[in-house]
Amino acid sequence: MWRDMTDRKTQIVVVGGGAAGLALVRKLAAKHDRATHDIILVEKNRTHVWKPLLHEVAAGSMDANSDEVGYGGHAARWGYRFFNAALERIDRDRRVIVTAPLLDEAGEVVVDRHEIRYDWLVLAMGGVSDDFGIPGVRDHAMFLESRQQADLFRRKMLNACLRANDRKPEGAEARVSVCIVGGGATGVELSAELVNAAKALRSYGLERFDEDTLQITLLEAGPKLLPALPEDVSDKVKGRLAELGVDVRTGAMVTRVGPRAVEVKDGPTIEADLILWATGVRGDHALSKITDLELSKRGQIVVEPTLRSKNDPRIFAIGDCAHCVLPGEERPVPPRAQSAGQMADHMVGQLDRAQKGQPLRDFVYRDRGALVSLSRFATHGSLMGNLIGGKMQIEGRVARLAYQSLYRLHLLAVHGPWRGTVRIAVNAINRVTRPALKLH
Known part of the structure; x- marks a missing residue:
């Protein structure tokens, strides 16, 4: 059992240090006296980078080392505790969470498996890209869900550009082809950032690298890019990307992903040096093994309009890992940064009401x-x-x-x-x- 500060304290555990979880623990720590409350953040990473900016990290236009937040320092500053580990299991009967052993690069145990008790548990673990069960996606495509994945994409992208620049004098094929699957904000913004990076590479020592060397294909299964935006705005974005040289294809449903190829239904196979998958949002695939809480078809934790889980009154879920259908609505709250932030704000008062035994209030989502x-x-x-x-x-x-x-x-x-x-x-x-x- 991880050391409790004292048995008389109310222990609030937040799992996940994304935008919602990090904002929540800061506000809870600022609100509650340390003599009565123990606020704990459990997170598998040691630093935080705002997820909507990971496309800039991947393209190299943002240095995450300058913008990241260290959880340890943030915890010391605001008065909560940070535990560096991934969630392995929730024991609802004993009201404890079990964390997985923390391993180093060589597979050696740094921090062993621990149990952490909770009086109130908030799951803010975020989501992952939905592969929709398409063969080859998890094996051959890259993703943009974490700082590590963004750094990996940037390194592979830079190596491909260096390789193409070096081959040009020999008359060899000197192309860098990137296929991005998903016409939402991540896919669209990454496409533009890569074009911008390609234009700048000549100034950074790649004299033989020109704009035509980089070929970007953006695939969207639906009829238009950016479903959250009006159609005329989507058309403008599509037109601007085309002007920048991006090959945008809507109505392109991917059926299989190979090591260097993307197969499209009723269309030609697209050869690519780099394949990035950025479609949809679902709950982490491990959630079904971590908890017996009710999950949606997309693996998200089903919560009431109050953000409380349907199975346990002491467990809440916010952000991309939560499936919340509000009264009068047919669809759940969309998995977006603004909804995660609003949920975090709502949870501060909600936990206060829960501790006092007061009725909980329904979450109200305001689409801005x-x-x-x-x-x-x-x-x-x-x-x-x-x-x-x-x-x-x-x-x-x-x-x-x-x-x-x-x-x-x-x-x-x-x-x-x-x-x-x-x-x-x-x-x-x-x-x-x-x-x-x-x-x-």
């Missing part, structure tokens, strides 16, 4: 619109809310400022008003002083 950034080339989106009287489409500089504000709001939620403002200022300085591309 959607934005997509095409690197430095363009930004498009739509905003929703009372201030604008409904939905308003924006683009250009206004859309860019709105897009940048999303990350700034995340920094304020994670670091608090004062420290968050300082981090925003430091990031502005870093954009001027650090290289445009991270090539290592």
Whole structure:
């Protein structure tokens, strides 16, 4: 059993240090006295990078070392405890979670298996890309769900570019082909960032690398890109990507993925050096082994409108790992950064009410619109809310400022008003002083 600070304390355990979990533990620690409450964050990684920016890490346009948050330091600053481990099992009868052994690169045990008791448990473990059971996806495609995966893609991308640059004088085939499956925000934004990176590579020592060397194919099974945005905005984005040289194909349903090929229903097979999968969101495949809580068809934890699990009144779920259908709605709350942040805010008061034995309140999701950034080339989106009287489409500089504000709001939620403002200022300085591309 991991050491309890004291038996008389109320112990709140949050599993998952993504945007929702990290913001939640900070606010809980700020709200509760350490003499009465013990707030614990359980997370398998040691640092946090905001998931909507992983495409920039993958393209090299963002240095995650400068923007990441170390959980240990963050915990010490705000007064909660951080335990570095992955969740292995939930024992609801004994009201404990069991963490898996933490291993190093050589497979040696760093931290052994532990049990951590909880009075209240919040699962904020995020989600993973849905492979829809398509053969070969898990074996041959890369994903963009973590800092490690983004770094791996960047290294492979850079090696492919160096290889092509080196072969050009020999007259050999000098192409770098990338196939991105999924026309949502991740696929669209990564496509544009890669084009931007390719344009900059000549300035970083790859003199023979030109724009035609990089070939990007973006596949979307549905009829249009960016389902969360209006059709005319989607059309503009598709047209802009085409202008940048991206081969955009909608209605392209992938049937199989091979080591260097993507097979498409009723279409030609696409050969690719790098294949990235960015379609849909589902719960982690391991959830069914971790818990006996009710799961949706996509492997997410089914919760009531209050965000409490249907099977256990002391367990809640927020963010991408939660399947929450609100009253009067047919579809669940969408797995987006804004809904995860709103759920984290709601959970602060919800846990307080639960501890006092008061009735829980239903979560209210406020759709504030959607934005997509095409690197430095363009930004498009739509905003929703009372201030604008409904939905308003924006683009250009206004859309860019709105897009940048999303990350700034995340920094304020994670670091608090004062420290968050300082981090925003430091990031502005870093954009001027650090290289445009991270090539290592």
